[in-house]
Amino acid sequence: GPKVLQIPSHQIIDMGQMVTLNCDPVSNHLYFYWYKQILGQQMEFLVNFYNGKVMEKSKLFKDQFSVERPDGSYFTLKIQPTALEDSAVYFCASSLGRRSERLFFGHGTKLSVL
Amino acid sequence: QEKVQQSPESLIVPEGAMVSLNCSFSDSASQSIWWYQQHPGKGPKALISIFSNGNKKEGRLTVYLNRASLHVSLHIKDSQPSDSAVYLCAVPSFSKLVFGQGTSLSVVP
Numbered sequence: 146g147p148k149v150l151q152i153p154s155h156q157i158i159d160m161g162q163m164v165t166l167n168c169d170p171v172s173n174h175l176y177f178y179w180y181k182q183i184l185g186q187q188m189e190f191l192v193n194f195y196n197g198k199v200m201e202k203s204k205l206f207k208d209q210f211s212v213e214r215p216d217g218s219y220f221t222l223k224i225q226p227t228a229l230e231d232s233a234v235y236f237c238a239s240s241l242g243r244r245s246e247r248l249f250f251g252h253g254t255k256l257s258v259l
Numbered sequence: 260q261e262k263v264q265q266s267p268e269s270l271i272v273p274e275g276a277m278v279s280l281n282c283s284f285s286d287s288a289s290q291s292i293w294w295y296q297q298h299p300g301k302g303p304k305a306l307i308s309i310f311s312n313g314n315k316k317e318g319r320l321t322v323y324l325n326r327a328s329l330h331v332s333l334h335i336k337d338s339q340p341s342d343s344a345v346y347l348c349a350v351p352s353f354s355k356l357v358f359g360q361g362t363s364l365s366v367v368p
Binding site for chain 1: 302355359
């Protein structure tokens, strides 16, 4: 079936550094999402993106976070600077339509901030 | 803000048992409600959705929705060890899906 690829699968960085998480969504999908999951806890919405713009973001999407998808390439989540509490697994998802459309998820990028 | 609560937190059943998972939500927006399955180290995978009140069956899965009582349930017939995973209820809210905390299912041979 359709696949969402996330690169890298694991990233270890020092607190205060910048990190970029990359997502290759399903090719014809139009809506893109980032979710955050701390081990054993709930999948929490960060942000979604459509037509080059953020549609909605949560309180977890701090000022240090940004998203973009330049020229239809990777959908990226950038954190600058990182904090210890940013350690989590970040899942990218995409969908053809919005809201009640089926989301296709990647396998996640585990971010460890030391 | 939509709130999604799932029960039970975890469940251990013998192979072949019927499994029932519950989900309560706070706002009955007129959109489809989803169940996802998540294996360790993987992203969630959509299993089944339901839009209208009543039930919907797909293979060994049956989902029931009652918007008046803000409740949806997932039932897995003839459970298999490969069904062992975390099951997530997902409810639409504005332009996103809000997930419950999940039910961890273990099916023991």
